[in-house]
Amino acid sequence: MIESLEKQGHALWPSRLAGEELAELARLFDGWPKGRPGLRIDPIRAGDLAGVKRIFAAMRPYMGEAVRPVRAILFDKQDGANWALGWHQDRTIEVAKQRQVEGFGPWTVKQGRVHVAPPVSLLEHMVTVRFHLDPVDADNAPLLVAPGSHRLGLIPEGAISNVIHEMGEAICLAEAGAVWMYHTLILHASARSTPGRHRRVLQIDLSADDLPGGLRWAIDGNQRPEDATGRPWRAGA
Numbered sequence: 001m002i003e004s005l006e007k008q009g010h011a012l013w014p015s016r017l018a019g020e021e022l023a024e025l026a027r028l029f030d031g032w033p034k035g036r037p038g039l040r041i042d043p044i045r046a047g048d049l050a051g052v053k054r055i056f057a058a059m060r061p062y063m064g065e066a067v068r069p070v071r072a073i074l075f076d077k078q079d080g081a082n083w084a085l086g087w088h089q090d091r092t093i094e095v096a097k098q099r100q101v102e103g104f105g106p107w108t109v110k111q112g113r114v115h116v117a118p119p120v121s122l123l124e125h126m127v128t129v130r131f132h133l134d135p136v137d138a139d140n141a142p143l144l145v146a147p148g149s150h151r152l153g154l155i156p157e158g159a160i161s162n163v164i165h166e167m168g169e170a171i172c173l174a175e176a177g178a179v180w181m182y183h184t185l186i187l188h189a190s191a192r193s194t195p196g197r198h199r200r201v202l203q204i205d206l207s208a209d210d211l212p213g214g215l216r217w218a219i220d221g222n223q224r225p226e227d228a229t230g231r232p233w234r235a236g237a
Contacts, residue, residue: 002062005127009150010170010182013055017131017177021051025133028074029200035080038073040094040111043219046072046204055129055179056206063127064208070094070126070217077141077192077199087146087160087189090128091117093205094218101213113218118211120154126184126207133200136174141193143172143180150183163187 004011017025028041046052047069059067071094077083092115098107103119136142146167149155155163164187172180182188184205193199211217 001058005062005181005183008147008170009186010145010147010172010180012172012174013058013179013181015054015058016175016179017051021049021054022133022177024049025051025131025202028202029076029133032076034078036076037081037083038075040113041072041074043069043072043094043204043217046202047219049202051131051179052129052202052204055181059127059181059206063125063206066208066210067206068208068217068219069204070207070219071205073203075199075201075203078197079195082192082195084192085190087144087164087187089155089187090184090205091123091154093118093122093126093207095211096216096218096220099213099215101211101215104213104215120185122207122209122211123185124150124153124183125209126205127181128184129179129181129204129206130172131202131204132174132178132180133176133202134198135176136172136178136199138171138173139194140197141190141199142174143182144189144191145170145172145182146187149187150185153185155187160187 001011001014056067094113094115098114104116106117108115146164147170148167149163152163174180
């Protein structure tokens, strides 16, 4: 898995969520309003899931002991909230509050949460993990990635089509409970889902890096009382 993640930029976790782990994931979507495409949630809440904790154990040898969730988003492609996403890179991170630091910007606010574009060197060390609640076949909007594109840094929009032509496309099909991971900078896309279906995903960004200049990850600005000592958060600790 780690070899594929390093060389190709994406990998399927050899294990998968089952039983109570899958039930925990499903409960995140309880009461989901019809027509809502996505919801940003507290990374600590996502990091408490049993299946997510197993991912951290698997990723520590690759990313380091300090690896933690720094952003978490729920998605549900469904009737009334069915969208296609063109080829792009994820270029922003979520932070606790805005603070002017060289190399960070521009700034945006998404669902009340502060986001900023960081230096590419930070993004190059990040990994994104997708936990699938529903089966994803070719008709249920599977993630598409361009293998190897994570090694190209920030790709100008005008160069994306040439990169896709050169590197090709990989389709990330998934069973219920499957977990895909990819380097955050990889070029990726997805199509609309077939009507009448759901494609529910928990997506978590991972990082082992601290932010400079007094900037803090969102997780660091929303600590539990027992973590107020300043000790770094660690899943399962």
